[in-house]
Amino acid sequence: MPKLFSGAEIVFKSLEDQKVEHIFGYPGGAVLPIYDELKNHKSIKHILARHEQGAGHAAEGYARSSGKPGVLLVTSGPGATNAVTALADAYMDSVPLVCISGQVPTHLIGTDAFQECDTTGITRPCTKHNWLVKDVNDLADVMHRAFEVATTGRPGPVLVDIPKDIQFKKGTYKFIKNKLFKKLNGKVINKVNLKEIDQCIELIKKSSKPIFYTGGGVINSGPGASTLLREIVSLTGFPITSTLQGLGAYPGDDHQFLGMLGMHGTYEANNAMHDCDLMINIGARFDDRITGKIDEFSPNSKKIHIDIDPSSVGKNVKVDLAVISDVNQFLESLIKKFKEKNKNFFNSNKEKTSKWWSQIEKWRNKKSLNFINSKNTIKPQHAVQRLYELTKNQDTFITTEVGQHQMWAAQHYKFNKPNRWMTSGGLGTMGYGLPAAVGVQVAHPKKLVIDIAGEASVLMTIQEMSTAVQYRLPIKIFILNNEYMGMVRQWQELLHDKNYSESYSEALPDFVKLAEAYGCIGIRASKPSELDEKIEEMINVNKPVIFDCVVDREENCYPMIPSGKPHNQMLLGPQDEKEEVSDEGKALV
Amino acid sequence: MKKSKSAYSEPSKIGKKEHHVIVVWVDNEAGVLARVVGLFSGRGYNIDSLAVAEVDKKKHLSRITIVTIGTPEVIEQIKLQLMKIIPVHKVAEFSRHDPKILFKELALFKVVANSKKQEKAKKICKKFNVIVLDKSKKSFVIQVTALRKEIDKLIDNLKPLGLVSTSRTGAVAMTRGSEIFK
Numbered sequence: 001m002p003k004l005f006s007g008a009e010i011v012f013k014s015l016e017d018q019k020v021e022h023i024f025g026y027p028g029g030a031v032l033p034i035y036d037e038l039k040n041h042k043s044i045k046h047i048l049a050r051h052e053q054g055a056g057h058a059a060e061g062y063a064r065s066s067g068k069p070g071v072l073l074v075t076s077g078p079g080a081t082n083a084v085t086a087l088a089d090a091y092m093d094s095v096p097l098v099c100i101s102g103q104v105p106t107h108l109i110g111t112d113a114f115q116e117c118d119t120t121g122i123t124r125p126c127t128k129h130n131w132l133v134k135d136v137n138d139l140a141d142v143m144h145r146a147f148e149v150a151t152t153g154r155p156g157p158v159l160v161d162i163p164k165d166i167q168f169k170k171g172t173y174k175f176i177k178n179k180l181f182k183k184l185n186g187k188v189i190n191k192v193n194l195k196e197i198d199q200c201i202e203l204i205k206k207s208s209k210p211i212f213y214t215g216g217g218v219i220n221s222g223p224g225a226s227t228l229l230r231e232i233v234s235l236t237g238f239p240i241t242s243t244l245q246g247l248g249a250y251p252g253d254d255h256q257f258l259g260m261l262g263m264h265g266t267y268e269a270n271n272a273m274h275d276c277d278l279m280i281n282i283g284a285r286f287d288d289r290i291t292g293k294i295d296e297f298s299p300n301s302k303k304i305h306i307d308i309d310p311s312s313v314g315k316n317v318k319v320d321l322a323v324i325s326d327v328n329q330f331l332e333s334l335i336k337k338f339k340e341k342n343k344n345f346f347n348s349n350k351e352k353t354s355k356w357w358s359q360i361e362k363w364r365n366k367k368s369l370n371f372i373n374s375k376n377t378i379k380p381q382h383a384v385q386r387l388y389e390l391t392k393n394q395d396t397f398i399t400t401e402v403g404q405h406q407m408w409a410a411q412h413y414k415f416n417k418p419n420r421w422m423t424s425g426g427l428g429t430m431g432y433g434l435p436a437a438v439g440v441q442v443a444h445p446k447k448l449v450i451d452i453a454g455e456a457s458v459l460m461t462i463q464e465m466s467t468a469v470q471y472r473l474p475i476k477i478f479i480l481n482n483e484y485m486g487m488v489r490q491w492q493e494l495l496h497d498k499n500y501s502e503s504y505s506e507a508l509p510d511f512v513k514l515a516e517a518y519g520c521i522g523i524r525a526s527k528p529s530e531l532d533e534k535i536e537e538m539i540n541v542n543k544p545v546i547f548d549c550v551v552d553r554e555e556n557c558y559p560m561i562p563s564g565k566p567h568n569q570m571l572l573g574p575q576d577e578k579e580e581v582s583d584e585g586k587a588l589v
Numbered sequence: 590m591k592k593s594k595s596a597y598s599e600p601s602k603i604g605k606k607e608h609h610v611i612v613v614w615v616d617n618e619a620g621v622l623a624r625v626v627g628l629f630s631g632r633g634y635n636i637d638s639l640a641v642a643e644v645d646k647k648k649h650l651s652r653i654t655i656v657t658i659g660t661p662e663v664i665e666q667i668k669l670q671l672m673k674i675i676p677v678h679k680v681a682e683f684s685r686h687d688p689k690i691l692f693k694e695l696a697l698f699k700v701v702a703n704s705k706k707q708e709k710a711k712k713i714c715k716k717f718n719v720i721v722l723d724k725s726k727k728s729f730v731i732q733v734t735a736l737r738k739e740i741d742k743l744i745d746n747l748k749p750l751g752l753v754s755t756s757r758t759g760a761v762a763m764t765r766g767s768e769i770f771k
Contacts, residue, residue, distance in 0.1 A: 124624060125631045129675040132619070149675060311669035314662065 004170040007136045007162060008037040011100065014143035015044055017175045020071050022047060022062060022442055024055040028075025029115060030102030033167035035073075047442055047471060050463040052079050054435035056086020057461070060095045061439030064422045065397055067222060069096040069150050070439065076102045077115030080161075081122065085429060088126035090157040092426025093245060094220055096150040097157035099127075105165040106134055119161045130159040136171030144175060154309040155220055192333040196323045200280075201338055203302055203321065205349075207278035209356045210238045213261065216245030216425075217283015217307060219418045221327035226250070226418040228331035229282065235338060237346045237353065239360055241269035243284045244410055244425045252414030258360065259369070262290040263561050264407040267368035267570055268360055270559075273298055274567035275359070281305045283327045286316040287426075296566035306330050368559040368572055369411050378528050380405065380480045380551040384412040384452065387478060390535050397440045397449045399423065401433040401457030404486035404557045409452040431460030434477060438464055441473040448476070448539065455481040455548075456505055465518040468544040476538050477546045479511060482553045490556045515546035526550035604660035608637065608685035610692070610762050611667060612770055616676040617643045617651040624674050625653055634659060634667055638694070638737075638759030650678070654761050656685065681770035689765050695758045696740045701728040702751030710750040717743050 005013065011034055015023070024047045027035045038046055049055035052074045059070030070090075074083050080101040090097045104113040120130045129149050131142045142160055150158045204210065212233060218225045226249045233240050233256055240250050241261040250257055259266035261273055273279065279301045284290070286305075291297040294316060303319040305312075306327060313322040323330055338345070371381045384405075398413055399422040400406040406423055415421050422440060424432035433451040441449045451458070458479055468475050480486075488503040515522030521541050525534040525548070538545045560571045570576075615621045622641060629636050637656040644652045657667065664682060671680045683690055700710050707729065714731060717739065723730035728751075733743060737760060744755060764770060 120620060121623070124620070124627055128673075309673070311666060311673060313669075315666060 002172045005173050006033070006037070007133075007139055007167040007169055007171065008033040009040075010136070010139045010171060010173050011143065011162070011167070012037055012041045012044065013173050014140055014147075014175070015071065016041060018069075018144070018147045020044060020069075023071040023073050024049055024058045024062070024439065024442075025073030026050075026052050026055055026075065026079060028077075028079050028102065030076035030104055030164050031073060031079075031100075031162075031167070032102075033164065034100070034102070034162075046073070047438070048467065049435065049438075050466050051461065052082035053085050053431070054438070054461050054464040054467065056083045056097070056099070057089070057429070057432050057435035058439035058442070058464070058467070059097055059099075060086060060090050060093075060432075061399060061422050061436030062443045063090075063095050063097060063439075064219075064436075065419050065440040066443040067419060068443075069098055069147060069155075072097060072099045074099065074101050075115065076104055076119065077117045079115075080119040080159075081117060084122060084126060085427075087123055087157045087159065089424050089427040089429045089432065091126045091128070093424065094155050094216060095157065096155035098146050098150050099123075099157060099159040101159060101161050102167070103132065103161045103163040106163045107165070109163065119159065123159045126157070127159050128156040130161065132161045133163070133166055136166050136169040139166065139171060140173045140175065154217075154312075192323070192325050192330055194333070194337070196321065197333050197337050199321050200304055200323070200334060201341070203278055203304060204236060204238075204280075204338075205342070205345075207302075208352050209276045209301075210236070210278040210280065210353065211258075211272050211276040212238055212240035212280050212282065213243075213273065213284055214240060214246045214249055214282045215243040215284025218246055218249040218327050219283075221283065221308075223418055225283075225326075225328040225331060228328065228335060232331055232335055232338070235335065235346060237349060238280075239272055239357070241265070241273065243287070243290060244423060246284060247410060248415035248418045248421045251416045253416065258364070260410050262287075263292070264411065264557055264559065265561075266364075266411075267366045267559055267572065268363035270561065270567040270570060271363045272360055276301045279303045281307075281319070282331075283307065285309075285312045288316070291316060292561050293564055293566045298567070366572065368570070371555070371558075371573075373528075374552065375528060377552045378525065378531055378549060380482070380549075380555055381408050381412055382528065383478075383480060383531060383549050383551060384408045386531050387450070387452070387535055388413045390532065391448060391450070391539065394448055396420065397422070397437075397444060397447055399433040399436040399440060399449070399451045401451070401453045401460075402428045402430045403454045403457055403488075404482075404490065404555075405452055405454040405457075405480040407487075407557045408480070413452070430454075430457040432457075434458055434461050434475075435464045435467075437475040437477070438467050438471075438473055441468070441475050442471070445473075449474075450476045450478050453477055453479045454486060455479050455483065455508055455511070456485045459509075462514070465515075465520060465544060465546070469519045473544060474542050475544050477544075478538070478549060479547060480549050480551050481508075481511070482551050482555070483508060484553060486555075487557070489554075493554075493556065494562070511546050511548035515544075518544075518546075520544035520546060522546050522548065524548040524550065604662060606658050606660055607664075608656060608658050609664045610683055610685055610690070610760065611655045611657060611664075611671070612681040612762060613653040613655070613671055613677055614679040615651050615653060615674075616678070617649040618676055621651070621676045622653070624676070625655075625671065628670055628674065629655075629657070629667075632666075632670065634663065640759035640761050654759060656760050679770070683762075689768075691763045691765060692736060692760050693734050693762075694737050694740055694760045695732065695734050696743075697722070697730060697732055697756045698743075698747060698752055699728060699730050699754040700747060700751045701753045703727075706750045710747055713743070713746045713750075 059072040063070035104116045258269040261269035305319040437451040485503045512522030641653045719731040
């Protein structure tokens with residue numbers, strides 16, 4: 001007779017076997033047996049959030065900064081529905097999350113019981129897979145499958161819904177590694193096809209106007225992929241641009257790096273994408289914020305697309321060569337083959353791409369990220385630049401909320417390592433950054449973790465300051481406070497005749513006093529002259545800080561590709577605004 | 590159908606829409622049909638008809654046959670997205686007009702009419718190879734197995750002759766010859 005364990009014990013045994021060290025959660029009626037069992041498992045630390053969405057984003061921050069799956073534990077009904085935003089966010093940005101939710105006892109399912117909801121039904125479209133466990137003897141298997149599905153192929157969130165009676169019931173536990181028999185993402189093995197590598201090298205050799213376009217897939221493939229990316233970029237001498245999610249895979253201060261591309265990307269990156277004759281997309285998905293008008297997207301280029309998810313290929317943009325592979329594996333094979341046959345490629349190819357590079361330099365000289373600085377008010381771009389200068393000497397982790405501040409952070413903070421940049425790109429979740437910073441700090445207790453925030457976004461999950469204080473997590477919330485929902489205001493200014501409908505926040509809290517109320521440090525900077533000194537003060541405090549950086553209220557985020565325009569028609573600054581946006585353009589968000 | 594609801598791209602040149610049949614083999618477990626159907630509704634794909642039942646009791650495998658309409662790109666996306674669903678084992682897809690594929694739909698009709706009309710109705714039915722399942726003085730119930738457009742035609746013909754109730758399935762499909770779906 002095998003030893004029997006309760007469902008709650010099986011949950012923890014699975015977590016232990018999956019080497020889980022931290023879980024983020026919030027207790028409630030339907031998960032009490034699991035919370036009761038917590039005390040018997042000292043290797044697992046529970047971080048109590050203040051809202052399940054906060055727990056979810058914290059688990060995301062934890063996962064993205066550490067490369068390990070984030071684990072989240074919530075109760076039934078509202079506990080599960082509160083976690084939905086975080087699950088959807090993780091689904092869009094390919095973050096591995098395992099969400100365990102309590103459910104009402106099996107005999108009450110379907111009776112509209114207290115705190116019942118159809119959790120698997122609600123989360124089905126925003127998870128890779130979910131399970132409702134109706135037999136305790138399935139639980140161990142489901143738990144391990146959950147981790148496997150979340151972390152393999154294109155990573156993403158999964159959910160395991162466990163009714164309360166199953167948590168009490170006794171069943172067997174077994175852990176068999178690697179028993180996944182079925183392809184994930186529709187392919188059995190991601191073995192790189194050598195023919196595809198040859199074709200890829202052939203295209204590289206033919207090209208005179210090439211560009212690497214890299215994305216979050218490089219980060220998700222592990223730190224090794226970033227190292228390999230640097231190698232192939234230096235071997236070829238080609239320019240490289242990155243999506244929002246891919247920042248950090250390639251050093252942001254390197255000469256070959258053209259900066260971020262897309263709606264608020266640099267002039268040189270977007271023009272190079274438009275005019276190139278070879279685009280090598282590694283781990284990016286031709287998102288609409290990147291491509292702009294699809295019909296006029298990079299019209300004259302051959303396109304190579306490396307992606308682990310077959311459904312990403314050909315979804316938005318047709319490509320000439322598609323390679324379904326993990327980035328790391330692909331780059332390994334590519335570099336090996338490339339080195340064999342093309343010993344002195346960099347030098348021999350220099351002339352071929354020299355015209356291309358001089359064109360890029362011309363675009364670069366437009367200095368599209370420039371802004372007019374001020375002595376009287378802090379410009380938000382200036383604040384991010386100062387923050388970067390004062391923190392670049394240490395290993396800093398940056399999270400953001402969503403909006404103008406997010407774009408300024410992406411433009412002006414230069415990342416040199418992968419997993420240092422956590423932002424909600426796909427779903428665009430305001431309120432992501434603060435709880436994500438909590439999760440990052442849990443994973444990296446000794447590192448400097450800063451949430452570059454907007455005052456509107458941060459108020460959506462401000463309650464998680466309480467979590468930071470409870471666990472002594474010295475996160476820094478650097479708020480670029482312009483009293484507006486800045487990106488909404490910017491669009492209203494440019495597209496809706498300056499009708500600032502509901503985008504001004506009337507009664508904002510005093511963030512310094514708010515910080516004090518939470519038991520952390522509040523700092524305010526409102527003049528450019530005091531900015532550096534105040535930032536230093538923030539960095540040197542070993543406590544959570546809310547930094548209220550009072551910035552210019554009406555600064556817009558440039559450069560910008562307006563709605564419905566192709567890459568080579570960017571607005572560089574206020575002087576470009578005169579051109580009317582067509583009604584068609586206005587209809588697109 | 591809009592190809593993309595994405596905020597920023599305008600609907601680009603829309604390719605020719607065609608009827609396609611998609612056959613999906615899935616684990617027969619709770620919620621699997623919802624996953625497949627939810628994918629269609631969530632991503633804005635069409636379902637013209639749907640047929641599903643367990644085909645292997647031992648392995649708990651079900652076979653879902655979906656008739657859909659879309660451009661070649663959309664059909665390709667449907668296939669790839671279906672493959673990502675964890676309980677999906679295999680996906681086959683082919684054009685509705687592929688001569689190598691057999692299709693059948695089944696329908697049940699109830700006709701309530703006087704004997705004169707009944708006679709007329711039965712005459713029409715002869716062309717369609719129907720089976721009479723139930724008979725009474727005032728009515729009869731028939732079964733027909735045919736292509737969609739044939740069944741549509743039969744419905745049109747029977748309507749003036751006392752057709753009161755129609756029940757029909759989605760299409761099921763099978764390859765001709767010794768080949769099977771890969």
